[in-house]
Amino acid sequence: MKTLLLKKGEVSRLICMKEVIGAVEEAYKAFNSDQVEQPDYIGIHLPSPRGEIDFKLGYYKANEVISMKASSGGFIYNPTAHGVPSGMGTILLFDARSGAVICVMDGSLITGLRTGASGAVSVKALARKNAKKIASVGTGNQARMQIRAINEVMKIEGIHAWSRTLDTLSKFKTDIEREFGIPVIVASSKKEAVEQADILITTTRGKGELVEAHWVKPGTHIVAIGTDQRGKQELDPELFRNAKIIVDSITQCTEKGETWHPLNSNIITKDDIHAEIGEILLGRKAGRESDEEITIFDSTGMAIQDNTTATKIYQNAIDNNVGTFFQFLE
Template identity: 30%
Template structure:
């Protein structure tokens, strides 16, 4: 990874990159590769990622989270919130984010960019990385549990690493399913509506719901299936029956985060799963140091999101915006 840096001769400035321009800076295939390289760097000790820091704002039923990292020639921090009352009270999203992307050599802030859409893209991309390494070799079907925004990036990413011929999508909201199928109608793959059991019968499955009760049952999951568990992001959330995790090779992005608020948090709290039961983390999978899985093993990737993913994505966005002349340059730092 190499960062485009402003020369000493030119006047330094910071690029402001909004959500619409950020989308124009993302190529999913390149992002999947960049995310994989970030996990490799972390495994090899070439990346720094302090623990995520939480700032509780109890009087407003919310919190802020700071996620800093340095990866290769890139450094930055994502400042993200979770305010569940926002949609009803203020007509604002529950989760919003901003990324500050800096030059590690000088510490100059090269860019400030939308972190909400960036998170959406990198979450899809990391499922692409996991699916590339963990899905059965003959995988051809994708099941999507949940028809929200993340379902689109899951499809985009996984279709970049697997030759899909069928996609099954399930959601409690029939209109959301219809909207999803319409929005993705440009793809050559066959996309159909189905039940959670239909989703569970696919070769690769991505779950993106906020459920606090298991939806997918162990008896529905076939041998060799790979599951990207994306939806659980807080204590008590769970999309997969605990027996699935007990029988699967479980891969985490980070044990501490996953055991606290990922898909495995409930089985861990119940004593069904411990750190010793985890097959490995994604860094060890992409570098080949984790035990291998064969095509009869069920695999589950528990994704809670890491700062190295954000900064690897921010690097691509910054470089693309610079090359295309996108964003608004401002003089943020005074002499």
């Protein structure tokens, strides 16, 4: 059996955001349909000034593919010392029927793509149908990815953006207006941005409460992206008291997601979590039930999203004769 090698440039040409959104929807439904085996991910933290490497593994019974993604980050001296980025990713796809490696692909783009798509999936399922304005707390690469994805599922009339760094905020405004023609209003404060939101996106590496509960107007849908490990936080835990809480994985979100904070503060219990998003997509649980509800989607990211997205890229590569085949066993 031959193995396909896909480099970063090839991966970027082999999938569009609309396909990634479909792959993420498939992943969420599969997760809540007993089609997925997904062990807890593991990480290795290396001595400073080096960073960490995380490994996420997922098996999807329907496509008989096992995926393993290795993601590194925080290697701040890599560009000058080693001539490589400070963070990288690699994905291996295995045929679950034989255990053979069928594909080795660059994984540096996939995490950003499927995380952006997760926000769009939640918007489709949970935002008000008349939502028009987005507030973005954080204006880095993932904020851009969220806009790219959400722009596929709704018409965005304006974006109110805030960042701690004015240069980053200015570049975000320039880039988004040039790419999409959507006006970006630079907010003078977090509060000013949040108060305008029909949909609030948080994509920071926050270490404390960035968004206060009383800033959020009724009917807002919140896409909470930045908190994926203990120590990170973006939302006032009080926001969860009267909101409809939806997560990607209850296990992950209650241990290291934004939902951990209100649980730890005894503001909510696990019984107050309304659903995993796959349950809503499958029609087993209700989504938004009124225009006054505040809905929160807590996304920590799952290996099955990498699996379905990478498998789609692999299939597109085969269909379009892209990549290089090699053989381990000769």
